[in-house]
Amino acid sequence: MCFDLDSLPPIPEIAGAAVSHDDLVLESPDGTRFAAFSATPDEPSGVGIVILPDVRGLYRFYEELALRFAERGSAALAIDYFGRTAGVGKRSDDFEYMPHVEQTTPGGIQENVGAAVARLRSPEGGSCRVLFTVGFCFGGSNSWLSAAAGHGLAGAIGFYGRPGPGRDGSPGPTQRAGELAAPILGLMGGDDPAIPVEEVTAFDEALDAAGVEHEVVVYPGAPHSFFDRKYEEYAADSEDAWQRVLAFLERYS
Numbered sequence: 660m661c662f663d664l665d666s667l668p669p670i671p672e673i674a675g676a677a678v679s680h681d682d683l684v685l686e687s688p689d690g691t692r693f694a695a696f697s698a699t700p701d702e703p704s705g706v707g708i709v710i711l712p713d714v715r716g717l718y719r720f721y722e723e724l725a726l727r728f729a730e731r732g733s734a735a736l737a738i739d740y741f742g743r744t745a746g747v748g749k750r751s752d753d754f755e756y757m758p759h760v761e762q763t764t765p766g767g768i769q770e771n772v773g774a775a776v777a778r779l780r781s782p783e784g785g786s787c788r789v790l791f792t793v794g795f796c797f798g799g800s801n802s803w804l805s806a807a808a809g810h811g812l813a814g815a816i817g818f819y820g821r822p823g824p825g826r827d828g829s830p831g832p833t834q835r836a837g838e839l840a841a842p843i844l845g846l847m848g849g850d851d852p853a854i855p856v857e858e859v860t861a862f863d864e865a866l867d868a869a870g871v872e873h874e875v876v877v878y879p880g881a882p883h884s885f886f887d888r889k890y891e892e893y894a895a896d897s898e899d900a901w902q903r904v905l906a907f908l909e910r911y912s
Contacts, residue, residue: 661713661796661819661884664752668724669888669897676730677701680722684747685738685778687770693742695775696722698729699785706912707779707787709772709805710737711798713884715756716745733908734785736775740768760797765829768801769808776810789813789912793904794820796884800832803845807838814911816844816904819883821854822862833858836865844907845875846900851883876903 680698687693694717708728712721717739725735739747741759772792778784792815794802799820806815822833822845832839843866847859859877866873878885878896885893886900 661715662720662887663889664718666720667888668720668727669886669890669894670724670727670901672727673730678726678729680726680729683736683778685771685774687742687767687774689767689770691742691767691770692747693771693774694739694747695778696725696737697735697778697784698722698725699734700729700732702732703734703785703787704732704912705786705788706733706908707776707785707790708733708735708908709775709779709790709792710735711768711772711792711794711802711805712737712739713796713798714760715754716740716750716759718750731905734779734787736779736784738771738775740771742771743767761826764827765801765804765825769805769810772801772805772808773810776812791816791908791911794818795886796820799845800825803832803839803843804835806841806843807835812841814842814844814907815839816846816907818846818886818900819848819851819854820845822858833862833865836862836869836871839866839869839871842907842911843871843873843875844903845873846886846903847875847877848881848883848885849877849879850881853883874903874907876900
């Protein structure tokens with residue numbers, strides 16, 4: 660899990676922003692029902708964002724992140740991965756997520772992303788015309804891979820996603836760079852033992868070789884999951900990363 664259960668995004672709330680939110684159950688094209696959290700501005704901009712959580716799936720950090728996006732005018736939908744194995748109900752703090760992570764498949768995750776994209780494009784989801792994904796850790800890798808899944812994305816953002824092959828040996832974003840059909844933003848910790856800088860460099864070079872518009876940023880000394888309000892020593896890195904996210908959304912919207 661990237662974040663502690665009491666962690667929050669290091670993004671200031673906008674007091675008085677007119678935002679609606681709701682717990683949803685969506686259905687993927689393969690018939691799987693899965694949980695999601697929707698946050699919608701009362702005056703939508705036409706931009707929609709699918710949020711892909713870390714290995715624990717949907718919990719408070721990502722619901723709060725959806726609200727922060729909505730306060731800034733973008734409809735946001737944070738999705739869960741485990742409807743196929745753990746159902747759609749709320750989970751306790753001691754939820755053992757790894758057995759469920761191990762049963763996910765790249766195709767199944769993209770089925771969920773596709774359902775979220777369809778919801779955001781619908782009148783109920785905000786009639787979004789421009790769609791992005793943003794993900795963290797496990798979700799970061801799958802956010803980038805969403806650009807190769809035919810969703811018609813305007814861009815894909817990943818915080819400290821693994822660029823290399825997946826747990827099952829399936830090709831990762833580096834190996835599939837030539838298939839990524841949208842601009843890419845990568846925000847990485849320079850002191851992340853799980854993702855050596857050499858892997859990040861290889862991803863950057865693969866995107867260059869494939870001609871994919873991209874920006875891959877490495878924050879020296881920052882660990883995995885630095886984007887956390889509790890990590891005050893990385894507040895400047897988090898603020899820079901957030902501003903890059905907002906600039907990316909504006910550039911490609």
